[in-house]
Amino acid sequence: MRIALAVARHGSLSAAARALGTTQPTVSRRLDAFERRTGAKLFERSKNGLTPTPLCTALIEGMNRMEEGALTVERRLAARDTALQGSITVTSLDWLGDHVIAPIMARFGGRHPRVSLALINDGRRYNLSRREADIAFRPGVFDQDDVVERKVAEVAYGLYASPAYLERHGLPDFDSGCAGHTLVVLHETPPRAPLTDWMRDIAPGARAILRTNSIWSQLAAAEAGEALAALPRVLVDKRLTLRRVETPRPGPVLTVRMGVHADMRKTPRMRAFMDFAVRELELRAAELNPR
Incomplete structure (x- = not known):
């Protein structure tokens, strides 16, 4: 039932396997065995994935309660240890x-x-x-x-560029909104929204040439001399490959x-x-x- 619930949540065998920390063949094999043993069809198979049958949908609430009860027992058993091990x-x-x-x-x-x-x-x-x-x-x-x-x-951020980038483009002109400059930015997510808002505020005229979900890829693009990037100061201040650019507003602190x-x-x-x-x-x- 734990596997059936994971498949219902994630919509595919591969996504359920990732969530459970196992493999797709294992999830498929155990789901098939469960359906054969109970004589109940829980999912409709199609090229777009697996869709819960009406019976499966009716069972999900009960399986959720069973899972939460089992997880509560598991957590309390794990918390019983009195030794540092x-x-x-x-x-x-x-x-x-x-x-x-x-x-x-x-x-x-x-x-x-x-x-x-x-x-x-x-x-x-x-x-x-x-x-x-x-x-x-x-x-x-x-x-x-x-x-x-x-x-x-608290982690402070700053605006960085490589010496090669600054040699080609010059220092950003914040009075003009950094027109003519390029940026590599993070995908917008709520925890990182202050970074996005700050960049829009100080450089509204700059063009975002790459969006990424990783600080490391932002750093690599900046080191390659392709764009400005907002990066954690603790990660970058001591790197010789990048220079921190003075900005009209201090960088955000997350x-x-x-x-x-x-x-x-x-x-x-x-x-x-x-x-x-x-x-x-x-x-x-x-x-x-x-x-």
Whole structure:
């Protein structure tokens, strides 16, 4: 039923497999076996994917309740540990996970050999209620039920260009709206909206030549001399390949929050890691948000 629910949610075997952390053939095989065993057809197959039958649609509410009950039991069993041992899965965004969170996790892992750590950097918002991850670090607020969140850092951004770009195009003229200049920008999402708004405000005449969901690809395009980009100062200020451009308004500062499901927050390994991460981020506060 867990597999049937995942297929109903995601609309295809491959998407359900990704969500469940398994393979498409496994999902297909187990769904077929379930339908044969119950004698119930749950999905109509077509070239556009799988569509729930009326029977499946009628069962979804009950399967959702069953899943939530099972996940509650699973979380409370996982939270029973009284020793500093077990697994912790952390999720974050690309550059933040790579550049900031990964070193923190490595230092914690070196001090606590009985704790197994995993880091997943992905733009997708992993569901902490379903234990897709245990702890998340991300800009913006959490919209999942029963997630306890805490502000842990502020990250300042600036406008950057390569020396080669500035040699070809000159410094941006903000009085003219940066006409004649090109930009590489992030896809618009609510947590990163301040970046988009800032760029529109200071450079309304510049042309966006690339939209991406990754800070790393923005950085690469800027280093290649193709465009201006708004990037985290902690990531770029010390790079010789890029120069920060003075802007009429300071760059935005995005708040990073740490979230954990309420059932898991008092587990010793979770508590120890979160306290450790907060202390480490406090030590880097001036680097993450230079004045």
